[in-house]
Structures are given as C-alpha cells and as structure tokens.
Amino acid sequence: MRYVIAALLTLCFLSGGVIPRAAGQVALPPVGLPDRGRILPGLPDLAAEPLTVAEDKLRTLRLDRIAALVRRHPDAIERDARGDPAVRGVLVAIGVDTAMVARARAAGFALIDRERLDSLGLDIVRFRVPDGRSLARAQKQLARLLPDAEVDVDHIYFASGPGGALPGAALVATTGAGGGAAPLGLIDGGVAAHPSVAGRVEQRGFARGAPTASEHGTAVASLLVGAGAVQGAAPGRRLLAADVYGNDPAGGSASAIARALGWLAARRVAVTTISLVGPDNKLLAAAVAAAQRKGMLIVAAVGNDGPAAPPAYPASYRGVLAVTGVDARARVLPEAGRALHVDFAAPGDAVRAATGPASIERLRGTSFAAPLVAGRLALHYPAASIAAIGPAITVLVMEARDLGRKGRDKIYGHGLICGDCGR
Structure with missing residues (x-):
C-alpha cells in the first residue's frame, strides 16, 4: 500500500502538485500514508521527569534565555509585542x-x-x-x-543545540572539491577548519564580524558533508555556509537569514539546512517562499524548547521539512520542540560531530538531526528543480523507518531517517 500511495504522490508532484498559499509559500504535496550564549544546553535529565515538570523547566529556560540575551545586550536587542x-x-x-x-x-x-x-x-x-x-x-x-x-x-533566531563561538579559531576554506552536484546550503554560525570538512566549504558572512567559526555551525556542517573522522549524511559534497551570527550581539536576525537565502538561491543550492528557531516573521516567510519557488528544499530543526513551546519557525512554514530528534532507542527527545507539522525524525542524542579545528564531541539536540535528513535528501535531489521534488521526497518517505503510531504521526512524521548516522 505504501508503494501505491508513493507512486500517486510522485504523479502529484510531476503534474504540478506544488501548491502556493496566499503568502506565496510552496507546499509539499500531502503524503497520504496510513496512519552556551543563545543555545539551550542538552537536557538528558528531563527523560526521568514527569512530562508536566519537564515542560515547566523548558518553558522557564526559554524565557530565561530570552531575558538574559536582552539583559546582556540592551543597546542592540529589545522585545517585540509578543516578548520575542x-x-x-x-x-x-x-x-x-x-x-x-x-x-x-x-x-x-x-x-x-x-x-x-x-x-x-x-x-x-x-x-x-x-x-x-x-x-x-x-x-x-x-x-x-x-x-x-x-x-x-x-x-532574532536561536541555534537549536549546544555550541558557541570559537574566537580566533581558523575557518575552513574551500578548494572547489566535492564533485559535480550542486552544493548544499547551511545557514548557521561559521565553520571551523576541521579535517572532516576541509576543502569543501565556502563561507560568507551576513552579520558583523562574520564569518567567525562556531561550534554549532561546525557540528552541523560535519553532519552534512563530513568525510573521514566524522562521516556526514552526504559525505564529500560541497557546502555553502552562511554565517548569520559572526560576533554581532544582534546576529541571527530575520534580515540576515533572508540575505543568506538570497545568496544560496543565487548559487542554485538545492537543499539548505537551518537549525535555528524563532517566531513567525513576515520577511523570513517571504524569503523562504521565494527560495522555494526557485526549487530550494529547506530542512529545519523543530528546536529544543519542548512540546509546549510556541511553534518553531522556519520549521513551521509550509513546504519546509521539519525535523525532530530521537535518542538511541528511537524515542523522541523530551526537549524536542514542536512545529505546525513534523516531517521526519533523525538521531539527536550522542551524535558524533566536529566542534572545532581539532575536536570531536557527542552532541544532543534537534539541530544535529536536521542535517542528517538534509544530507540524505540531497542524495536524491542533487539539483534544484520543481519537477524533481516529488520523486525525491517520495524516495525519502519510503526510506523512513516508521516510529510511534502506524503511519505518519505528529511526533515522528514519516519516521526515522539515517538511523545509524552520527553514531
């Protein structure tokens, strides 16, 4: 039955089944399968907490994180009407x-x-x-x-996993290697010169002081295209990394992310990973929609603020592939946030990633699940093409291992991708 429905899904894509909504965002056609700083630290202790206690802790941490950011940088940051x-x-x-x-x-x-x-x-x-x-x-x-x-x-958007800036750390530089396929895209912090990504990463800054190496950006990059000591989901591929943080107190802004999407779209990137979370924003929504109309598929983490947090963006935008994280027993992380939809799950606990020029660590967070899905998707979607979206998504859905309730569900989406990755 799965194969019959997957075939119908492919026909939907090939017959123009990419549906714009009023805001102009590209919708992935429905898959009718059966039923440090701004970073939230890993929270392994939450697994032993009652759900309500865990949610209260996560809510408090989220509010404290925002308050601390505003308090540290009162000249650069303030709250909007909703407190964001x-x-x-x-x-x-x-x-x-x-x-x-x-x-x-x-x-x-x-x-x-x-x-x-x-x-x-x-x-x-x-x-x-x-x-x-x-x-x-x-x-x-x-x-x-x-x-x-x-x-x-x-x-301003927060990285959805641990890892702060690496002042003075060498940045990875590109030598143009990585094969003939279109490069992958990454919007995050800067990428350090770790051997696993050496020679395949081109970087550009979209905030003051950028690009500046960061643990978070380095980790996500290694999980995307790492080869050797850290094996990414799309090993050896080229990567365009947009640093939207640098050393700017107001880094990670919607306007910086929009400019980064513009750069990646101009370079014909087919798959972009954004492991950042924040509120709905009109500029960001328009930029995401415009990139989608160019054939770019965007994979985003649902964040680590817990299931009771407000919906995470850009993961919640229509057509964006929202990714949650699971532990070694394929259970959703208790701190995993939520989006208006969840499409896939991937390993998000004790994930092995590069964190600096010479360091490898085990990390936790939905940030590190998203690049695993993006890397697998890029193998099936090597170039930006609206007509190729349907077949690529269909293959990824068929690759997923069903988790939770039978068929697609609100917690795991279509299921687990790259279950042995990052181990």
Whole structure:
C-alpha cells in the first residue's frame, strides 16, 4: 500500500502538485500514508521527569534565555509585542515603493538602507524607529501608515543545540572539491577548519564580524558533508555556509537569514539546512517562499524548547521539512520542540560531530538531526528543480523507518531517517 500511495504522490508532484498559499509559500504535496550564549544546553535529565515538570523547566529556560540575551545586550536587542527578541529600534518591510519611503520618513521613520535580493525577487527596506518609541508601538504605527506593505520587526533566531563561538579559531576554506552536484546550503554560525570538512566549504558572512567559526555551525556542517573522522549524511559534497551570527550581539536576525537565502538561491543550492528557531516573521516567510519557488528544499530543526513551546519557525512554514530528534532507542527527545507539522525524525542524542579545528564531541539536540535528513535528501535531489521534488521526497518517505503510531504521526512524521548516522 505504501508503494501505491508513493507512486500517486510522485504523479502529484510531476503534474504540478506544488501548491502556493496566499503568502506565496510552496507546499509539499500531502503524503497520504496510513496512519552556551543563545543555545539551550542538552537536557538528558528531563527523560526521568514527569512530562508536566519537564515542560515547566523548558518553558522557564526559554524565557530565561530570552531575558538574559536582552539583559546582556540592551543597546542592540529589545522585545517585540509578543516578548520575542528583535533588533533594537529597527523595522523591516517588503513591498515598499519610493512614495511609501517618503511617507514613512515624514512620520519620523528614518530610512536605514534598502537592499534588493535579485535571486529572490525581494526588496528589503529597513527603517529606524523614532526616538522614545517602543518597537511594538512603532510597528503598529508603520503598518497603519503603509497598509500595502509587509512590516515586521527584525526577529532574532536561536541555534537549536549546544555550541558557541570559537574566537580566533581558523575557518575552513574551500578548494572547489566535492564533485559535480550542486552544493548544499547551511545557514548557521561559521565553520571551523576541521579535517572532516576541509576543502569543501565556502563561507560568507551576513552579520558583523562574520564569518567567525562556531561550534554549532561546525557540528552541523560535519553532519552534512563530513568525510573521514566524522562521516556526514552526504559525505564529500560541497557546502555553502552562511554565517548569520559572526560576533554581532544582534546576529541571527530575520534580515540576515533572508540575505543568506538570497545568496544560496543565487548559487542554485538545492537543499539548505537551518537549525535555528524563532517566531513567525513576515520577511523570513517571504524569503523562504521565494527560495522555494526557485526549487530550494529547506530542512529545519523543530528546536529544543519542548512540546509546549510556541511553534518553531522556519520549521513551521509550509513546504519546509521539519525535523525532530530521537535518542538511541528511537524515542523522541523530551526537549524536542514542536512545529505546525513534523516531517521526519533523525538521531539527536550522542551524535558524533566536529566542534572545532581539532575536536570531536557527542552532541544532543534537534539541530544535529536536521542535517542528517538534509544530507540524505540531497542524495536524491542533487539539483534544484520543481519537477524533481516529488520523486525525491517520495524516495525519502519510503526510506523512513516508521516510529510511534502506524503511519505518519505528529511526533515522528514519516519516521526515522539515517538511523545509524552520527553514531
């Protein structure tokens, strides 16, 4: 029965079954199978806690993490109306013309800059909030002033696994090796010069001080394309790594991620991993949708804030493949967050990854599950092509080992990918 439905799914893709929603995001057709810093540390002790106790701890940790970030960098970061962290005093907008810019300026919103992302067909405009006005109040005012534009704050996104910056660590450099297939994409911190990824990673910075090597970015990169001491899910492939953090206190912003997606789309990347989590954002949603229309498949972690946390983005966007993590017994991690949908599970506990120029560690978190799924997907989807999405996803679904309730479920999605990877 699985094979019959998978064949029907392929026909759906090949007959134009990529369905845009109102916001323009590409939907993967439904698979009708039967039923340190900003980083949340690993939490193995939660497995022994009652569910309600674990959820309370995770909720407290999430709120404390946001409060600590704002407290450490009050000049760079403030909260929006929902309490989420964002770049202080900055609003981002798309769909803005010259007359709108003049209208905003007349109301006290100074133009910071305007950037065209040709590969995504997006114009991003950043405005400075008038002095003495809160971000929340200013957003409402500018949205009323520019009703035909999409106005939002510049939210900040957190890495969904342990691993901070590596000041002074050497960055990996590319030599152009890695075969003829399209490179994979990574949006994260910078990648250190570990032997497992040497010669195959090209990096670009999208925040102040970037690219700067980080443990988290290095780990995810090694799990994607590592070969040798750390074996990735797509060993030996080329990787384009976009560092959206650098040493910027307000790194990891929606605008930085949007610019990174623009770079990757311009380079015709077919599969991109984003192991970052945060709230829904109009600019980020538009950038994801535009990249999808270019044929890019985006794989994102659901985060480590627990099942009671708000839905994680970009994992929750339509068409993004949301990945959760499991332990060695194929049980979902108790700290695994949630998205509006979960598509696949992969190993997320004691995963062996590079963490610096000469270090390998066992790591825990959904961050390290996502690249395993992305790497396997890239083997079936070597070049960006809308027509090839259906067959590639079908093969990945058929590869998954069913977990939990029979068929697709809300916890494990279609099941476990790359179950022996990272061990």
